[in-house]
Structures are given as structure tokens and as C-alpha cells.
Amino acid sequence: MTDTHGAVPFHPNVRTALDNPQIRGNFRRAMDGLMDKRRLAFDDWELDKLRTLGSAVRLNALHHLPELLEQLDTRCRANGIQVHWARDGDEACALITDICRRRNARSVIKGKSMVSEEMELNHHLEQADIEALESDLGEYIVQMAEETPSHIIMPAIHKNTREISDLMHDKTGTEPSLDARYLTASARAQLRERFMNADVGISGVNFAVADSGTLCLVENEGNGRLTTTVPPCHIAVTGIEKVVPSLDDVAPLLALLTRSATGQPITTYFNMISGPRQPDEQDGPEEVHLVLVDNGRSEVYQDEELAETLKCIRCGACMNHCPVYTRVGGHAYGTTYPGPIGKILMPQLMGLDQTPDFPSASSLCGACGEVCPVRIPIPQLLVRLRQESVDGDSLHPAHVKGHGVKRGRLEPWIWRGWAWMHRSPALYRLGTALAARFRRLTPSRLGGWTDYRRAPRPAATTLHQAIKARRTHRRPS
Amino acid sequence: MTDSIKMYPPKPDRVYLFGTCLIDIFYPEAGLAALSLLEREGIDVHFPDDQTCCGQPAYTSGRMDEARDVARRQLDLFPEPWPILVPSGSCGGMIAKHYPHLFEGTDDAARAEDIAARTFELTDFLLNVCHVRLEDKGEPVQVAMHTSCSARREMGLAEVGPQLLGQLSGVTLKEQAHAAECCGFGGSFAVRHPEVSGAMVQDKVAALSETGVQHFVTSDCGCLMNIDGCAQKQGAKLRGEHLLSFLWQRTREDRTHD
Amino acid sequence: MSSTAKADILARLRQRTHTSPPPERDFSVLEARQWTPAERIERFRQHLESVQGEVIRTTESELNQAILDRLSRSHVRRLLLGRNSPFQAGLAAAKSGDLELHVYDQPIETWQSELFNEIEAALTTTLGGIAETGSLILWPTPDEPRLMSLVPPMHLAVLRVDQLHDTLLQVVREQRWSQGMPTNALLISGPSKTADIEQTLVFGAHGPRELVVFLVDESGSGA
Numbered sequence: 001m002t003d004t005h006g007a008v009p010f011h012p013n014v015r016t017a018l019d020n021p022q023i024r025g026n027f028r029r030a031m032d033g034l035m036d037k038r039r040l041a042f043d044d045w046e047l048d049k050l051r052t053l054g055s056a057v058r059l060n061a062l063h064h065l066p067e068l069l070e071q072l073d074t075r076c077r078a079n080g081i082q083v084h085w086a087r088d089g090d091e092a093c094a095l096i097t098d099i100c101r102r103r104n105a106r107s108v109i110k111g112k113s114m115v116s117e118e119m120e121l122n123h124h125l126e127q128a129d130i131e132a133l134e135s136d137l138g139e140y141i142v143q144m145a146e147e148t149p150s151h152i153i154m155p156a157i158h159k160n161t162r163e164i165s166d167l168m169h170d171k172t173g174t175e176p177s178l179d180a181r182y183l184t185a186s187a188r189a190q191l192r193e194r195f196m197n198a199d200v201g202i203s204g205v206n207f208a209v210a211d212s213g214t215l216c217l218v219e220n221e222g223n224g225r226l227t228t229t230v231p232p233c234h235i236a237v238t239g240i241e242k243v244v245p246s247l248d249d250v251a252p253l254l255a256l257l258t259r260s261a262t263g264q265p266i267t268t269y270f271n272m273i274s275g276p277r278q279p280d281e282q283d284g285p286e287e288v289h290l291v292l293v294d295n296g297r298s299e300v301y302q303d304e305e306l307a308e309t310l311k312c313i314r315c316g317a318c319m320n321h322c323p324v325y326t327r328v329g330g331h332a333y334g335t336t337y338p339g340p341i342g343k344i345l346m347p348q349l350m351g352l353d354q355t356p357d358f359p360s361a362s363s364l365c366g367a368c369g370e371v372c373p374v375r376i377p378i379p380q381l382l383v384r385l386r387q388e389s390v391d392g393d394s395l396h397p398a399h400v401k402g403h404g405v406k407r408g409r410l411e412p413w414i415w416r417g418w419a420w421m422h423r424s425p426a427l428y429r430l431g432t433a434l435a436a437r438f439r440r441l442t443p444s445r446l447g448g449w450t451d452y453r454r455a456p457r458p459a460a461t462t463l464h465q466a467i468k469a470r471r472t473h474r475r476p477s
Numbered sequence: 478m479t480d481s482i483k484m485y486p487p488k489p490d491r492v493y494l495f496g497t498c499l500i501d502i503f504y505p506e507a508g509l510a511a512l513s514l515l516e517r518e519g520i521d522v523h524f525p526d527d528q529t530c531c532g533q534p535a536y537t538s539g540r541m542d543e544a545r546d547v548a549r550r551q552l553d554l555f556p557e558p559w560p561i562l563v564p565s566g567s568c569g570g571m572i573a574k575h576y577p578h579l580f581e582g583t584d585d586a587a588r589a590e591d592i593a594a595r596t597f598e599l600t601d602f603l604l605n606v607c608h609v610r611l612e613d614k615g616e617p618v619q620v621a622m623h624t625s626c627s628a629r630r631e632m633g634l635a636e637v638g639p640q641l642l643g644q645l646s647g648v649t650l651k652e653q654a655h656a657a658e659c660c661g662f663g664g665s666f667a668v669r670h671p672e673v674s675g676a677m678v679q680d681k682v683a684a685l686s687e688t689g690v691q692h693f694v695t696s697d698c699g700c701l702m703n704i705d706g707c708a709q710k711q712g713a714k715l716r717g718e719h720l721l722s723f724l725w726q727r728t729r730e731d732r733t734h735d
Numbered sequence: 736m737s738s739t740a741k742a743d744i745l746a747r748l749r750q751r752t753h754t755s756p757p758p759e760r761d762f763s764v765l766e767a768r769q770w771t772p773a774e775r776i777e778r779f780r781q782h783l784e785s786v787q788g789e790v791i792r793t794t795e796s797e798l799n800q801a802i803l804d805r806l807s808r809s810h811v812r813r814l815l816l817g818r819n820s821p822f823q824a825g826l827a828a829a830k831s832g833d834l835e836l837h838v839y840d841q842p843i844e845t846w847q848s849e850l851f852n853e854i855e856a857a858l859t860t861t862l863g864g865i866a867e868t869g870s871l872i873l874w875p876t877p878d879e880p881r882l883m884s885l886v887p888p889m890h891l892a893v894l895r896v897d898q899l900h901d902t903l904l905q906v907v908r909e910q911r912w913s914q915g916m917p918t919n920a921l922l923i924s925g926p927s928k929t930a931d932i933e934q935t936l937v938f939g940a941h942g943p944r945e946l947v948v949f950l951v952d953e954s955g956s957g958a
Binding site: 011014015018024323324327328357359360361362363364365366367369370380383384385386387388389390392393394395396406415416418419421422423425428429432435436447448449450451452453454455456457458459461462463464465466467468470 | 496498500501502503504505506508509512524526527528529530532534535536537538539540541542543545546547549550578582583626627629630631657658659661662663664665666667668669670671672673674675676677678679702703706707709710
């Protein structure tokens with residue numbers, strides 16, 4: 001295995017996860033439940049048609065991405081939203097820190113935002129002496145545990161109730177309890193004060209609507225609405241790919257998003273924000289900012305095939321249905337986005353040299369591609385990234401950052417040898433006949449294969465030989 | 478779950494058989510069973526002697542140059558416009574679904590398209606083109622079926638195996654938990670990520686065993702080698718067989734002489 | 736710095752070459768979702784009740800009493816109304832002595848703690864409903880501010896059956912939302928909830944624990 005400096009230690013993480021029966025149990029149960037719920041939620045739908053529409057909506061939006069971003073910028077400004085652009089995560093963090101400083105903010109309350117995880121915003125704010133508190137219950141738990149989310153929709157899914165109870169007892173003095181209602185009520189009470197006193201609210205965005213200048217947020221808890229309504233300043237932060245032309249386009253994406261994610265026909269709140277508080281209004285933030293973050297997305301955008309990655313609406317269905325994710329959980333990936341979408345997105349954002357084991361960590365079973373609500377061809381993109389990893393196609397030279405990381409010294413020769421044998425029928429027949437002839441010499445240990453399985457042994461005759469024998473045998477009769 | 482509507486041709490007089498390298502080396506009896514089943518339907522089966530491998534191992538490893546190199550040789554094997562039958566969803570999927578992509582923009586693009594369009598997974602062809610009627614001559618038995626991910630998702634054949642087995646009066650099909658989940662084979666995945674792949678196949682063996690059967694069938698040799706190999710390593714009673722071998726053994730005329 | 740970032744990002748995006756136009760968007764799969772008025776009501780009710788929303792069918796003439804009955808059942812003593820609320824006069828006339836009617840007529844900053852800690856329920860109008868998902872449409876206004884439907888533990892909302900639509904797409908198109916949106920618009924589909932603790936569904940996360948919809952039917956077929 002290539003040991004690239006600073007790269008994600010996927011293999012050691014996987015071993016740790018597989019050795020933890022509780023993690024495996026938690027994830028299996030949770031993913032089984034989510035798969036059932038999703039299936040039921042699409043029961044009365046023509047799902048193939050809806051997914052085709054979802055894909056078309058995203059492809060249209062991406063096709064016109066620069067124009068839509070400009071339109072979004074213009075419309076938002078006209079609505080009184082201040083728009084900022086950031087080339088990377090650091091620039092976005094600096095922008096947000098500046099806004100907080102200008103407002104003399106000491107305390108920030110946050111709604112769920114994966115892009116803020118991606119750029120490690122909380123860490124940046126802390127360094128500027130600004131306290132950032134997560135308010136989504138799952139994120140709140142994960143932050144208390146000083147961990148990262150293990151799932152993009154259900155950040156604390158790796159923890160069971162007892163662990164959460166212990167954690168809340170240690171950190172907040174909550175009475176230990178295995179009653180999720182009690183624990184939720186405690187968290188609600190703890191966070192209410194914080195909402196009232198926060199100087200700034202920071203949220204993500206699910207869809208940014210270009211023609212009306214509207215930021216759409218999808219949530220169940222109400223923490224997202226509190227975050228975007230109660231503090232005097234709201235900063236929405238989003239990747240540049242989230243823009244869609246109009247609210248018409250939002251309808252199918254919303255229908256797909258919540259059903260794919262958790263099997264709900266809709267979340268409790270669908271929050272559409274189109275501006276700050278107006279002079280005659282009694283509540284709402286006096287300032288609304290939108291931070292548009294590139295952070296590698298414009299590079300992903302350059303390649304027509306790989307740009308399909310940017311269709312993602314972050315529902316998490318691919319991880320819920322992934323047999324690898326189900327067994328190792330989100331932390332094993334060691335990146336903001338885990339699971340199948342992480343395996344295609346992270347190598348493009350971070351570089352293949354930083355995520356050398358991601359493209360290969362799939363059996364290409366296709367479950368992710370089958371459920372993706374916007375038809376991202378995830379298995380096809382995994383194969384594409386494998387090709388990029390080994391510089392494997394002279395007709396289509398690799399260009400993803402860190403390509404060639406898995407080229408290896410010996411492997412190219414093995415593959416050349418393999419090709420040489422398989423393009424020469426005579427040599428192939430000779431080789432397979434020898435394998436059959438000397439089948440008893442087959443090694444009983446074959447790397448990782450035989451850690452879990454008996455080594456396969458060639459049959460006594462090959463199919464080629466058997467068919468030839470059958471023909472000669474039959475001809476006389 | 479494929480979305481394109483599949484067009485089946487009328488039953489032809491002649492077909493090509495592409496045996497696949499795994500059947501060639503490890504499971505030739507499945508290839509012979511395929512031959513026998515097709516011949517019983519009155520079809521003349523041509524087995525091009527120069528066939529080797531569809532190229533999938535290189536393709537899924539990202540070695541497109543080598544995959545194309547080997548796959549191109551297979552394009553030469555099927556000059557007549559007959560259907561090409563593959564006793565594997567995975568290799569069949571490679572030819573039917575990935576050859577056009579692999580040869581896109583090359584001089585062989587048209588040939589690859591043509592060959593992709595007339596490639597069928599063999600059990601699918603038996604059921605939906607030959608409209609085979611199977612007469613069971615075996616003792617009552619319970620089996621489970623593992624449909625490969627390629628057959629299920631890439632080729633849209635989840636129903637084919639169970640329907641063929643359903644024709645056998647003495648066979649009871651038991652469904653395992655998480656039936657649609659991958660067995661963990663995935664070609665190079667089993668070698669590059671042995672721990673996860675191992676965990677997956679162990680779960681699959683457990684799920685199949687929990688149905689109470691001692692016998693499972695599958696139409697893909699990668700899955701067969703994986704699941705059966707794991708069951709053997711564990712000393713489990715469970716044993717696997719290619720679906721075609723099973724169908725032929727249950728329905729052959731001289732079965733009583735076995 | 737920011738304007739350079741904008742120029743850089745847009746310039747990089749514009750370097751992409753597109754080999755083919757994007758596919759057509761065929762909305763028929765959504766447009767096909769239409770129901771009769773009776774089906775709409777039933778679907779709305781089923782969906783809302785499945786997430787612990789409460790639907791009370793009533794008529795215009797019985798609305799005030801229905802609201803008061805429901806409040807009294809939960810022993811609500813402090814109800815928040817919007818400014819110029821269409822319900823204020825009626826409720827004030829019909830209410831019993833221990834129900835206080837509060838009006839949201841000053842900026843939140845002046846009474847935040849009272850809103851968060853003392854108000855027990857809020858009553859709002861709605862812009863309509865969506866049958867497909869059991870959703871209320873709210874466009875908060877200066878008279879009916881955003882936090883009414885969020886902070887008090889109980890949210891009561893009045894919806895007239897003739898404002899029940901099939902789908903979000905239908906509403907967005909018919910009401911031409913693209914031509915102008917309020918500072919905040921909402922779809923609300925049940926009381927707030929979470930399943931972040933081991934997937935156990937708990938109602939009353941950070942928003943209301945209870946959502947009560949008074950579905951007003953003038954034809955009187957409410958029973």
C-alpha cells in the first residue's frame with residue numbers, strides 16, 4: 001500500500017471499526033431502518049421518472065452554473081442579503097470571522113452545515129476567540145464528544161442512547177437517563193438560553209434559488225429556524241454548486257431529498273429566506289450574509305464526467321445503502337463526507353494522494369447508484385477515479401489532483417503481463433491448461449483472500465478443453 | 478433496476494457462447510450445462526475457441542489500456558449477427574454496458590456497440606428468449622439464491638433466477654435476510670480491502686445459512702467462489718453451485734443414472 | 736479580496752467546455768399528482784397526523800369556540816396573537832377569564848425572554864396548505880412575525896379547505912413565487928422533532944411540541 005504523507009489512514013480505521021461490534025451493530029440497525037423507510041416513502045411514486053427529473057434539474061443548473069451564480073448574487077443583493085465569495089475554506093473562514101469581529105460577536109450558534117465542517121469553521125472561530133456552538137441535536141452531541149459527524153444527515157448515529165446519556169451527564173450535568181425524550185428535552189432547555197444570547201447564527205443552505213434570491217433550508221428540529229431568525233446576524237454558507245434556477249426546480253429536489261434521506265415525505269420545516277428583517281418587521285436578523293464557497297468545486301466542474309459529482313443534494317441515501325459504510329461507519333473514512341459520495345468527492349477535493357484508498361474501497365455493487373435521487377453514476381465515477389489513480393488510460397490522460405498515486409512499480413508489469421496473456425488465445429489456452437494440469441500446486445494462501453476463504457482450485461479440465469473433447473467425442477456419432 | 482427497456486429478439490437458431498475466464502478455469506461444468514440447456518432448446522451453440530477474458534479485471538482496476546487491449550480481441554470473435562450469451566451477469570454487464578464506454582471515440586466504437594447490443598446474460602436468455610419450460614426430475618430440496626449485484630442492478634435481472642427455480646416443482650426457494658446486499662466479492666476489492674470484503678462475505682454466509690438451506694445457487698462465479706470459499710473456510714455446511722449447473726442437473730434426461 | 740474571488744471563481748467555471756446541452760426537465764411526474772377536494776383533505780390530515788400534528792375540522796362560525804376549547808384542553812393561559820389578528824375580537828369576546836391574549840406588536844428585542852419563557856401558545860393564519868405532504872404554508876408578515884410559529888410550545892394555525900393545494904410545485908407556479916418572495920416563507924409539517932438519539936423519534940425538539948390545525952370548511956361537511 002502506498003503510504004502517502006498525511007493521507008487518510010483508511011485501512012487502520014477500517015480495522016478498528018470492524019473490531020467494534022457496537023459500531024457495527026449501531027450502523028447495521030440504523031441503516032436497515034433507513035432503507036425500509038426510504039422504500040416506503042417512494043411507494044406511490046414513479047420513482048424512475050422522479051429521479052430522472054431530479055437529475056435533469058441538477059444538470060441544467062450545473063450547465064448554467066456561472067450565470068446562475070451571478071443571478072443569485074444580483075438577486076440576493078437586491079433583497080438586502082450581503083453576498084461574499086470565497087475561493088477556498090480558509091478564505092471563507094476569514095470572511096466569516098471578519099463579519100463576526102465587525103459585530104463584536106463572542107458567541108455564535110450554528111445550524112447544521114456540512115460545508116462548515118469541510119472548512120473546519122468552528123476551529124477557525126475558536127482561534128479568533130469566538131465560541132461556536134452547534135445546535136442540531138446530533139451535531140451538539142458530536143461537538144460535546146469532540147468528534148466529527150459520522151453521517152451527513154445523522155451526525156451522532158454511531159452513538160447509542162447510553163453513550164449519549166453518559167456524555168451529557170459528564171459535560172452538562174444532565175441526569176443519566178435512557179429516555180431519548182428526556183435527553184432531548186434537556187438539550188432543548190440548555191440551548192434555548194444560547195439561542196437568545198447568540199450574536200451570530202451560522203447555517204448551511206440546501207438550495208439557493210437564483211431568480212428570487214432565496215436560500216432554502218430543510219430541517220426537523222427548529223434549530224435551523226432559530227439560528228436564522230433569533231440572532232441579529234445570520235450568515236449562510238454554501239458550496240457554489242447548490243444554486244438552482246427557480247423555485248420550480250426546488251420542488252422535485254425537495255421531494256427527493258427528504259424521502260431519500262430519512263423516508264419522510266417532507267421535513268417539519270422548509271425554511272425559505274429571501275432577506276433580512278425589514279423596518280416594519282418585529283423579528284428576524286438585521287443582517288443576512290451569504291458566503292459562496294468554491295473550495296475545489298470549480299476544478300471538479302471542469303470534467304464533464306466527474307462534474308456529475310456536483311449534482312449531489314446531500315441526502316445520504318448512498319451511505320445508508322452502502323454495504324461498506326454499513327460495516328465501517330462514517331469515521332473510518334476520516335473525511336467530512338463519508339460513504340460512496342465521500343469516496344468520489346473527497347479524492348477530487350483533497351487529491352487522490354490524500355485519499356489513496358477511497359476509489360478502491362468499493363465492491364462496485366451499485367447500490368449507491370441505484371438509490372441516488374439525482375442519478376450520480378457513483379460506481380462509474382469510482383472506476384474513473386481508479387483509472388486516475390493509476391494513470392491507466394492513455395486515451396484519456398488523468399488530471400485529478402494527485403493522480404497516479406496508485407500506479408505502483410510492479411503493478412503495471414503485472415497488468416501488462418496479464419494483457420499479453422489474454423490477448424493471445426494460444427498462450428491463454430496453454431496457461432489455463434497448465435493451471436488445470438497442475439491444479440494441486442495451487443497455493444493455499446493467497447493474500448487477504450484466504451484470511452476469510454479457502455483458496456479456489458482450478459478444475460481438472462478447462463471449459464475450452466471440455467468443449468473440444470465434447471465436439472470430437474460427438475463427431476463420430 | 479435498469480431504466481432502459483430491454484428488447485428481446487425472437488428465439489434464434491444459432492448463438493455464440495462466451496464462457497468467461499472464471500468458468501473456463503474453475504467452473505467448466507457450468508459452461509457445459511449452459512451448452513446442454515441451450516442445445517436442448519434446439520439452438521446451435523458456437524463457442525469461439527479464441528475467447529479469453531472480457532477484460533473486466535483490468536477495467537475495474539482502472540487499467541483501461543490493458544482492458545481495451547484484451548477486450549478488442551474479443552470483438553473479433555463474433556462476426557455473425559447472432560446473440561452472444563454470457564453465463565454471468567458481471568461479464569455480461571461488462572460487454573453489454575461497459576464496452577461502449579471503453580471504446581468510445583476509438584475505431585472500434587461501432588463494433589463495440591453492435592456486440593454490446595446483442596449480448597445477453599444466459600439465464601435471462603433461457604427465460605425470456607427461449608421461454609424455457611423446465612421439468613424437474615430431482616428429489617425435493619430447499620435452496621437459496623444469491624443474485625449478483627451486476628445481474629441485479631446493472632442488468633436488471635433480479636427476477637430471472639427465482640423465476641427459473643420456480644419452474645422446478647421439487648425446489649423450494651428460501652430467501653435470506655439482506656438478499657439484495659453484495660457478498661463482498663467485487664474483484665480487486667476482495668484483495669485490496671480484505672477486511673471489509675471478509676466481513677461482508679461472512680455476513681452473507683451467515684444470512685444464507687440462517688435460512689436453513691445447505692445449498693445455494695448463483696449465476697456469477699465471482700460470488701460463488703467468494704461465498705462458497707468462505708463457507709468452506711468456516712467449515713459451514715453451506716455449499717454453492719452455479720445456477721446453470723443446478724438447472725441442468727435437475728432436468729437432464731439421464732439424471733437417474735447419476 | 737471578495738470581488739477578486741468572485742471573478743476568479745466565475746472565470747474558472749467559464750473555462751469548462753460543454754459538449755452537449757443538458758436534458759429536458761419533464762415535470763409531469765409531479766404535475767400528475769392531483770387529488771379531488773375530498774382526497775386533498777384526507778391526504779393532508781393523514782400526513783399531518785402521521786407526524787403527530789393535530790387536525791380539527793370546523794366551520795367559520797364555530798372556529799372561535801373550537802380554538803378556545805382546544806386551548807382549554809391544554810390549560811393554555813397565555814396565547815399569542817398577531818397584530819390586527821382576525822381572531823382577536825372573536826376570541827376576546829368568547830374567552831373565559833383566565834386566558835390572556837398577548838399581541839406580538841413590538842420588536843422581539845424588547846420582550847424576548849417573555850416570548851421564550853412565558854407564552855404558551857401562538858395562533859396564526861396560513862397562506863394555504865399542501866395536501867401531498869400535509870404542510871402548512873406560512874408567509875410571516877409584520878403583523879404575524881416569524882417566531883410565532885417557532886418559539887411557543889404550541890402552534891395553532893387556521894387553514895381554509897379552499898386553500899388546500901395538491902403540491903408545492905402547483906403553489907409555486909400558481910402563486911408566482913418566483914416573482915417575489917417575502918423575507919421569510921415557510922412550509923410547516925408537524926411539530927418540531929428529532930431522531931438524533933439512536934433514531935428514536937422525539938417530538939418537541941427546538942420548536943413547538945404541538946401543532947394544531949383548524950381546518951375550516953364553509954360547506955359544513957366538516958364532520
